[in-house]
Amino acid sequence: QVQLVESGGGLVQAGGSLRLSCAASGPTVTYYDVGWFRQAPGKEREFVAAIRWSGGSTVYADSEKGRFTISRDIANNTVYLQMNSLKPEDTAVYYCAARWNIGPLFAEPAKYDYWGQGTQVTVSS
Numbered sequence: 001q002v003q004l005v006e007s008g009g010g011l012v013q014a015g016g017s018l019r020l021s022c023a024a025s026g027p028t029v030t031y032y033d034v035g036w037f038r039q040a041p042g043k044e045r046e047f048v049a050a051i052r053w054s055g056g057s058t059v060y061a062d063s064e065k066g067r068f069t070i071s072r073d074i075a076n077n078t079v080y081l082q083m084n085s086l087k088p089e090d091t092a093v094y095y096c097a098a099r100w101n102i103g104p105l106f107a108e109p110a111k112y113d114y115w116g117q118g119t120q121v122t123v124s125s
Helices: none
Strands: 003-007 010-013 018-025 032-039 046-052 058-060 068-073 078-083 092-100 119-124
Touching: 003 092, 018 032, 018 092, 018 119, 032 078, 046 068, 046 078, 058 068, 078 092
Parallel strands: 010 119
Antiparallel strands: 003 018, 018 078, 032 046, 032 092, 046 058, 068 078, 092 119
16 A cells, blocks of 8 residues: 655745645655545646656646646655646635556546645646
């Protein structure tokens, strides 16, 4: 089983940047895919990006391509989400999640078994 802890959220002005971190722990971290999701008030949880720990392949939601970058630091068991050119509509609680790396990288939240507690990102206009 993997445990996930997010950090790095905060308040930023539109056009600014933030880097979120997802620290993973557990004996088999390298066998997981890790995804970032977000949920704004009154909205469903939506996919942002995902990465396969082994090999580093990635997939992004179309709306975030070019602005957000997901990466991993194998030595520190951490997955990052670099967010640039932030917009007020990016305001949400951001969650990282993990699942066994079987099949393709999935965008559906229901495919992920382990979740962090979330970190708030607020973008002011």
